[in-house]
Amino acid sequence: MKKYIIYIGILALGLILGWLLFGNSSASNDDHSRDEMAESNQMWTCSMHPQIMQSEPGDCPICGMDLIPAENGAEGLMADQFKLTENAMALANIQTTVIGSSKSDGNVVNLSGKIAENEEANAVQVSYFSGRIERLNVNFTGEDIRKGQLLASIYSPELYAAQQELITAASLKESQPALYQAVRNKLKLWKLSENQINRIEETAKVQENFPVYATVSGIVSEKLVEQGDYIKQGQPLLRIANLNTVWAIFDVYENQIDLFKTGQEVSISTNAYANKQFKAKVDFIDPVLDNRTRTVKLRAVLANKDDLFKPGMFVEGAIERKTSSEKQVLTVPSSAILWTGKRSVVYVKADPVKAVFEMREVDLGNQLGDKYEVLNGLNNGDEIVTNGTFTVDAAAHLQGKKSMMNKEGGQTMTGHEGHTGMDESATKTKDEQTNMNNRIEVSKDFQNQLKTVFQAYIKLKDNLVKDDPVESATDAKSILEGLNQVNMKLLTDNTVHDQWMLLEKEIKSAANAISNASDLTEQRDHFKHLSSHLAHAIERFGVNEKVYQQFCPMADNNNGAHWLSLDEQILNPYFGASMLKCGSVKQTIE
Numbered sequence: 001m002k003k004y005i006i007y008i009g010i011l012a013l014g015l016i017l018g019w020l021l022f023g024n025s026s027a028s029n030d031d032h033s034r035d036e037m038a039e040s041n042q043m044w045t046c047s048m049h050p051q052i053m054q055s056e057p058g059d060c061p062i063c064g065m066d067l068i069p070a071e072n073g074a075e076g077l078m079a080d081q082f083k084l085t086e087n088a089m090a091l092a093n094i095q096t097t098v099i100g101s102s103k104s105d106g107n108v109v110n111l112s113g114k115i116a117e118n119e120e121a122n123a124v125q126v127s128y129f130s131g132r133i134e135r136l137n138v139n140f141t142g143e144d145i146r147k148g149q150l151l152a153s154i155y156s157p158e159l160y161a162a163q164q165e166l167i168t169a170a171s172l173k174e175s176q177p178a179l180y181q182a183v184r185n186k187l188k189l190w191k192l193s194e195n196q197i198n199r200i201e202e203t204a205k206v207q208e209n210f211p212v213y214a215t216v217s218g219i220v221s222e223k224l225v226e227q228g229d230y231i232k233q234g235q236p237l238l239r240i241a242n243l244n245t246v247w248a249i250f251d252v253y254e255n256q257i258d259l260f261k262t263g264q265e266v267s268i269s270t271n272a273y274a275n276k277q278f279k280a281k282v283d284f285i286d287p288v289l290d291n292r293t294r295t296v297k298l299r300a301v302l303a304n305k306d307d308l309f310k311p312g313m314f315v316e317g318a319i320e321r322k323t324s325s326e327k328q329v330l331t332v333p334s335s336a337i338l339w340t341g342k343r344s345v346v347y348v349k350a351d352p353v354k355a356v357f358e359m360r361e362v363d364l365g366n367q368l369g370d371k372y373e374v375l376n377g378l379n380n381g382d383e384i385v386t387n388g389t390f391t392v393d394a395a396a397h398l399q400g401k402k403s404m405m406n407k408e409g410g411q412t413m414t415g416h417e418g419h420t421g422m423d424e425s426a427t428k429t430k431d432e433q434t435n436m437n438n439r440i441e442v443s444k445d446f447q448n449q450l451k452t453v454f455q456a457y458i459k460l461k462d463n464l465v466k467d468d469p470v471e472s473a474t475d476a477k478s479i480l481e482g483l484n485q486v487n488m489k490l491l492t493d494n495t496v497h498d499q500w501m502l503l504e505k506e507i508k509s510a511a512n513a514i515s516n517a518s519d520l521t522e523q524r525d526h527f528k529h530l531s532s533h534l535a536h537a538i539e540r541f542g543v544n545e546k547v548y549q550q551f552c553p554m555a556d557n558n559n560g561a562h563w564l565s566l567d568e569q570i571l572n573p574y575f576g577a578s579m580l581k582c583g584s585v586k587q588t589i590e
Contacts, residue, residue, distance in 0.1 A: 044069060077356060082399045084355045094388035096349050099332055100380050108318050109259060113250035115313040121242035123216040127231050128191040131156030134209050136227040138220055138238060147217045153209040162187055163206045170201045218242040246304045248280060250317050251295040255367055260285060266300045267318040278302060292488055294497055330378060331371040336386045338393060338404045339499055345404055347392045349383040357392055359402045440540045446490040451543040453482035457534055461563055464527060464573035469520045476514035483508055506533040524574050528561040535564055538589055546590055552583040
């Protein structure tokens with residue numbers, strides 16, 4: 001017994017010594033592990049809702065999926081830089097371009113235009129006497145005619161009587177020469193030739209139908225009469241276009257006018273002859289500005305003896321702008337620029353290998369076609385985002401970096417409820433986030449006109465929820481009608497005007513596609529584009545309403561798509577009754 005007691009005592013003593021030696025160390029290691037995890041700032045996100053960021057693992061508060069570790073993008077990055085995953089880059093179709101200063105590229109302005117008839121070479125064929133068209137020899141518009149060609153035969157009671165007067169006066173020309181000469185001159189005023197008049201006099205026969213001959217060569221651009229019509233003296237019969245030369249007419253924006261002068265050389269290209277360049281000179285710059293488009297017309301004359309150019313054909317013109325400076329010009333595509341009030345920003349790819357970005361404010365100069373001069377903020381060789389810029393900006397905003405909507409940067413709302421790194425009183429919940437910093441000041445009249453477009457959009461959204469393609473097409477037409485009522489004159493600032501023009505073009509294109517589609521799936525596909533561009537318009541200009549921007553991650557083949565609503569409740573227009581409640585509020589536009 002004593003032996004067993006000794007063994008038990010030794011075992012107990014060993015356990016106590018082991019706890020004393022290793023227990024505190026284990027606890028210390030656990031505390032150290034927790035400290036390491038806290039210091040690493042490991043965040044957890046949802047693969048379907050990347051706006052969800054939580055400091056601990058768990059379930060997504062929106063869809064219930066398990067959260068996954070978020071990539072730690074802060075390692076080795078500057079304070080205002082952020083990183084995107086390859087998956088996010090691919091889904092948003094984010095594209096970048098390296099910009100470079102080039103004297104030749106920067107000084108060339110690209111313009112869009114159309115071919116038109118040269119009005120200076122056009123003519124109108126008229127009748128010089130009244131009567132009835134007995135025969136019309138021109139059968140269709142576009143017919144090629146030559147000078148001296150017979151165009152029509154006309155019966156004229158006045159001309160019939162004048163011929164009889166000539167026959168009578170010819171018999172009295174010895175005794176009454178003045179009368180005889182007056183009758184001949186009368187026939188000459190009706191454009192009868194000397195040979196025609198002599199023939200009437202010699203044959204002493206009255207000609208019933210008189211021919212009308214073409215006075216110019218060209219193409220019949222318009223028939224103004226038909227066979228059997230009664231016409232008056234001087235009435236137009238045909239419009240004839242001479243297409244040996246044509247006009248190339250280009251639109252020049254108001255802020256580009258001072259870049260052009262008459263006599264500048266224009267290099268013209270067209271899709272019809274993709275590998276050819278045609279040279280012309282600026283012949284005329286319209287002194288009157290079009291109030292609707294805020295553009296003036298620039299015209300160049302093109303030789304067209306080979307009949308290559310057809311009126312109505314689209315063309316592109318490249319003109320080297322007039323400048324007295326040898327300074328090289330840095331330009332960026334308009335798709336790279338985000339405007340927010342007086343600020344203009346772009347996103348620069350800070351790492352040539354990794355998808356690391358940062359916002360950069362820039363000072364812009366003149367608009368050069370679809371590009372803008374950059375006066376300050378970028379350097380030669382910078383790589384900037386040129387497609388998917390809004391997506392990159394949203395990612396910056398969600399990660400608390402400087403963005404168009406978050407000028408100073410700082411941690412933003414990272415979860416569905418709660419926040420990090422901000423004072424409670426200064427933080428709004430997700431559904432209360434606004435982007436008022438992005439608002440451009442416009443008149444209330446313009447906002448009300450935009451609101452009319454938005455109200456038609458809401459009806460469209462509601463009918464897509466109801467799976468009704470017929471009413472959806474009707475609502476899309478109402479959107480187009482509303483856009484036509486927007487008064488461009490209310491936008492007095494050129495930059496603001498240009499922004500609206502770009503957005504209006506996209507909104508109109510999407511609405512038109514929906515109105516012409518009868519298939520619900522096709523309508524919903526265009527609806528995502530309509531929603532995106534209308535959201536940008538409302539963010540910039542406002543409609544005096546609280547608007548909820550909502551998002552479904554499963555729409556558009558799991559790529560996700562947004563829509564706008566006046567109600568916080570989710571009613572999904574992309575799936576309707578089949579998945580009515582799928583989605584979440586992305587942001588609130590006050």
